[in-house]
Amino acid sequence: MKPVSQGGDGDVTIEGCCLSKDKVRVYQLARELDVESKDLIELMRSAGIDVKNHMTTLDAETRQVTQDLVAGKVSPERIRGSSPPPPPAAKPKASSPGESIPAPRASRVTQIPRGKQKEDDEEAVDEGAGQETPSQTGSPEPVPVPVEEMVAQEPEKVPEPEPEPTPQPEPVAAEASTPPEEVAETTTKKKTKSPEDTPPSQESKPEAAEERRVLPKRGSGSSAIPDPNVAKPKNLGGGQQGGGAGQRGGQRDRRPSRPTPLVGGPLTAPPKPESQAEKKPAVAAQKPVMRLPADALRSGQFTPPPAVPADAAQAKKGKGGKEGFDEEKPVKRGRGAGGGAAMTGREERQRRRQRSAQHRSFDVEDDDGSSRPSRGSRRPRRSIRHSAEQSGPVVLEQPITIRSFSEAAGIRANEIQRKLMSLGVMATINQALTDEDAEMVAMELGLEIQFKREQTVEEWLEKEFVPGEDEAESLAPRPPVVTFMGHVDHGKTSLMDRIRSTDVAGGESGGITQHIAAYQVKTHTGSGLVTFLDTPGHEAFTAMRARGADATDIVVLVIAADDGVMPQTEEAISHAKAANVGIVVAMNKMDLPSANVEKLQQQLSQHGLIPEEWGGDTLMIGTSATTGDGVEELLDSISILAELKELKSNPNRPATGLCIEASLSEGLGVKGTVLVQHGTLRRGDAILCGSAFGRVRAMFDDHGKPLDEAGPSTPVVLTGLDEVPDAGEKFFVLEDITRAREIAEERRQRAQAESRTNREHVSLETLLDSFDERKVQELRVILKADVRGSLEAIKKEFSKFTHDEVRVRILHEGIGGIGESDILLADASDAIVIGFRVVADDRASALSSEKGVEVRRYEIIYQVSQDIRDALEGMLIPDTKEVQLGRAVVQQTFTISRVGTVAGCRVIEGNIDRNAKMRIIREGTILGSYPIDSLRRVKDDAKEVREGLECGIKLAGFNDVKRGDILEAFKIEEVKRTLDQ
Numbered sequence: 001m002k003p004v005s006q007g008g009d010g011d012v013t014i015e016g017c018c019l020s021k022d023k024v025r026v027y028q029l030a031r032e033l034d035v036e037s038k039d040l041i042e043l044m045r046s047a048g049i050d051v052k053n054h055m056t057t058l059d060a061e062t063r064q065v066t067q068d069l070v071a072g073k074v075s076p077e078r079i080r081g082s083s084p085p086p087p088p089a090a091k092p093k094a095s096s097p098g099e100s101i102p103a104p105r106a107s108r109v110t111q112i113p114r115g116k117q118k119e120d121d122e123e124a125v126d127e128g129a130g131q132e133t134p135s136q137t138g139s140p141e142p143v144p145v146p147v148e149e150m151v152a153q154e155p156e157k158v159p160e161p162e163p164e165p166t167p168q169p170e171p172v173a174a175e176a177s178t179p180p181e182e183v184a185e186t187t188t189k190k191k192t193k194s195p196e197d198t199p200p201s202q203e204s205k206p207e208a209a210e211e212r213r214v215l216p217k218r219g220s221g222s223s224a225i226p227d228p229n230v231a232k233p234k235n236l237g238g239g240q241q242g243g244g245a246g247q248r249g250g251q252r253d254r255r256p257s258r259p260t261p262l263v264g265g266p267l268t269a270p271p272k273p274e275s276q277a278e279k280k281p282a283v284a285a286q287k288p289v290m291r292l293p294a295d296a297l298r299s300g301q302f303t304p305p306p307a308v309p310a311d312a313a314q315a316k317k318g319k320g321g322k323e324g325f326d327e328e329k330p331v332k333r334g335r336g337a338g339g340g341a342a343m344t345g346r347e348e349r350q351r352r353r354q355r356s357a358q359h360r361s362f363d364v365e366d367d368d369g370s371s372r373p374s375r376g377s378r379r380p381r382r383s384i385r386h387s388a389e390q391s392g393p394v395v396l397e398q399p400i401t402i403r404s405f406s407e408a409a410g411i412r413a414n415e416i417q418r419k420l421m422s423l424g425v426m427a428t429i430n431q432a433l434t435d436e437d438a439e440m441v442a443m444e445l446g447l448e449i450q451f452k453r454e455q456t457v458e459e460w461l462e463k464e465f466v467p468g469e470d471e472a473e474s475l476a477p478r479p480p481v482v483t484f485m486g487h488v489d490h491g492k493t494s495l496m497d498r499i500r501s502t503d504v505a506g507g508e509s510g511g512i513t514q515h516i517a518a519y520q521v522k523t524h525t526g527s528g529l530v531t532f533l534d535t536p537g538h539e540a541f542t543a544m545r546a547r548g549a550d551a552t553d554i555v556v557l558v559i560a561a562d563d564g565v566m567p568q569t570e571e572a573i574s575h576a577k578a579a580n581v582g583i584v585v586a587m588n589k590m591d592l593p594s595a596n597v598e599k600l601q602q603q604l605s606q607h608g609l610i611p612e613e614w615g616g617d618t619l620m621i622g623t624s625a626t627t628g629d630g631v632e633e634l635l636d637s638i639s640i641l642a643e644l645k646e647l648k649s650n651p652n653r654p655a656t657g658l659c660i661e662a663s664l665s666e667g668l669g670v671k672g673t674v675l676v677q678h679g680t681l682r683r684g685d686a687i688l689c690g691s692a693f694g695r696v697r698a699m700f701d702d703h704g705k706p707l708d709e710a711g712p713s714t715p716v717v718l719t720g721l722d723e724v725p726d727a728g729e730k731f732f733v734l735e736d737i738t739r740a741r742e743i744a745e746e747r748r749q750r751a752q753a754e755s756r757t758n759r760e761h762v763s764l765e766t767l768l769d770s771f772d773e774r775k776v777q778e779l780r781v782i783l784k785a786d787v788r789g790s791l792e793a794i795k796k797e798f799s800k801f802t803h804d805e806v807r808v809r810i811l812h813e814g815i816g817g818i819g820e821s822d823i824l825l826a827d828a829s830d831a832i833v834i835g836f837r838v839v840a841d842d843r844a845s846a847l848s849s850e851k852g853v854e855v856r857r858y859e860i861i862y863q864v865s866q867d868i869r870d871a872l873e874g875m876l877i878p879d880t881k882e883v884q885l886g887r888a889v890v891q892q893t894f895t896i897s898r899v900g901t902v903a904g905c906r907v908i909e910g911n912i913d914r915n916a917k918m919r920i921i922r923e924g925t926i927l928g929s930y931p932i933d934s935l936r937r938v939k940d941d942a943k944e945v946r947e948g949l950e951c952g953i954k955l956a957g958f959n960d961v962k963r964g965d966i967l968e969a970f971k972i973e974e975v976k977r978t979l980d981q
């Protein structure tokens, strides 16, 4: 068998779209033959044809053999044991089972990096030629398999019908010695079809099955080669009749199959670099979990719940998930267990308090699992126990006061107060102490203390909605979420267009994507639906890209092959790696003559993305969004990767997901593009998203079609939220709208409190500074944009403009159109109004004209950025530079009444310009600089007098000019400054 070249290697170009006519990729042939790529691969492997993956390129000969195989004209073992038909004469001693044949070279070619390939091929031929292969000798000689491979393959073995006597499969003697007829019989019996049904052309199949069944047994034990191909021919031999669901259903089991090293391979064969697709089953146990973006929840990612105190866990279990939350309302906030506290011992009180705390919402929970009422809830008054025995650390809750310290430590309050005074801290009994003060007092008192942390709403939500808690049986397959990422203009949107067969790119402002877009596409490869996210490539959209990567299962890294790896490509790689998702590289713009795959792959390998043909595991597909070449292959690769990930989610739970984008729309109100990640989102659901809440009033798919419900991995546009949430916020469906409102309110209050804290207040010190700061010029801006992501991006751009003398100050920002209030604010504060992809309403337009407020509208991020930069640079006081123009010597002076003294000069160097200033130098001393009042040549006014000529110069404000003085002409030029200087 002739070696099979891998995509991009040797005689086949990597482009994939540029194969010569007689060559074909496996997936293409599979499509031609109407069979699944995977089945075809397995059938080919069973016949000893080395094929790495669906991208492997087949030459004409191999293609023919494969076609014959699929048609059943020839059996796999016949091919494996012989050269390919047609030329029997060319088959040296291969037909006899006892004779040795050289090991097919293809088996090695796929396993080695490019540089070594040729050399190793030759070795393989040499070694193989001298060896008898186990299949030919019938010997149970173990087939050499790299240990790593065996380990990887071991769990993927097809279960043997007979019970295995030992955990180590050891069918060698028994099975290998089984006469072929017997095995054939056994195998034939397993077939579902009756022998009468079997067409004559497929008669060789039992033999093929026999061969495949014998193979693993022959190499059983530590060197056993698990045969990935058992039972395949049923699908493929009859593949054209079979196929369909059944065939696909079987794929998962077979998927892990890897090319069985062909017989006769050298014992020292290097471990085969596994392709990404092949590797995945080995890590199936670590199947990717949907990662939430770090910024999706302010408090961080979903994490497994921390240890919950026994009674807390009990309480939660008793009520179960959401119901539990609903019952835990702050209404119960009150003394609860505190009432009789004075009557019981400390432990009893603490336990009661703890239990009571479980029934309050947003209780605190400490590392040790104990909890307390949240800040603001009323503390039961108790008598202070003095000098109580303290066992273990003193647990202090925020806010720490002398009173609470005293209660917790069982020490008199005045004793603590005294200690504090000795430390220089004056505090009343109810005054809050800092942690440091508390620590100092504790040290003085020889106490060990521990601070309790308040459980936040976010933590509570996380606990309630941890998706990992779903039972395995409740999980159902879900579509993969695929994100297109890459540098600006490398063709992400165009590729998406190709896939969607729409023309979104055509409608984009300035041709760049400015929003994250979510689409669901039905592909004719793989298992069907794929959810795509298209992220913007401009550097300002980092946050959006991070969101895209975090919400995704697979990243398609789009790189223009003529441009190579660029800054945003690197950033996208980092995002994808940080989010721990699979990467498929689309080497786009392959139609351009300047496309340089080799260079691109070199660059990518420096970032740890090694192409398969170099021994790595990154799928790299040559594509052209313009011609459509390679797009099918890209989809195939996505499907393969997605299938390997076995993505599942529980659709029967309240939905959670991620807000991809949000905006304000006239008529519809707040519109949020969300990605449902877990559960099913339904119309009417009470939803909380950041500090926005509401009931889902309407839902639409990416085509604008109304939906009643949306399951996992579905992107939808929903309405019903009361305010525009931040993109990247996690959303939750709560049972109770009141609860959603409460949490939203709490979040808003917290945000307001934070902004108050961050607001600068004037102090004497800052007041003094502000006198200096007056020099700082501000460009005041009212910023309105269509979506939050745009606001973020623009602000990020503005934040780059840092300079001591000028700065941008955003007085107000918001989502939606420009209104009257924006103009009024701009008028009052001398600001300009920037509208990004939004317009001013009629009244605002009229008002802006009336008040003379500048309203600037933009559609493209870099234009806003450039204009603001220019404006700021324009505000910088320019530098000045003196330019020397010429020199003249005073030869004579004339005093004219009512005019003054005129100097008769000769220009000795350069020119004297009428608008120049003249520096008067007498005997090496500068007397001063004066503008020219008049410049005459003979009797006429002159604009300029050149070197060597004579002229009369009358200086403005200086009459004491003398013979022999040097008049130096110069002018001051202004040099514009930039922000970067």
Ligand SMILES: Nc1nc2c(ncn2[C@@H]2O[C@H](COP(=O)(O)OP(=O)(O)OP(=O)(O)O)[C@@H](O)[C@H]2O)c(=O)[nH]1
Pocket: 486, 487, 488, 489, 490, 491, 492, 493, 494, 495, 505, 511, 512, 513, 514, 535, 536, 537, 538, 588, 589, 590, 591, 592, 623, 624, 625, 626, 627
């Ligand atoms: N020749 C050629 N041009 C392409 C190809 N793909 C995209 N382009 C062109 O490249 C330009 C940018 O394409 P986009 O799809 O908008 O690029 P993008 O990566 O989505 O850009 P951003 O949205 O700004 O991040 C457009 O002019 C496309 O027509 C391709 O395969 N071949």
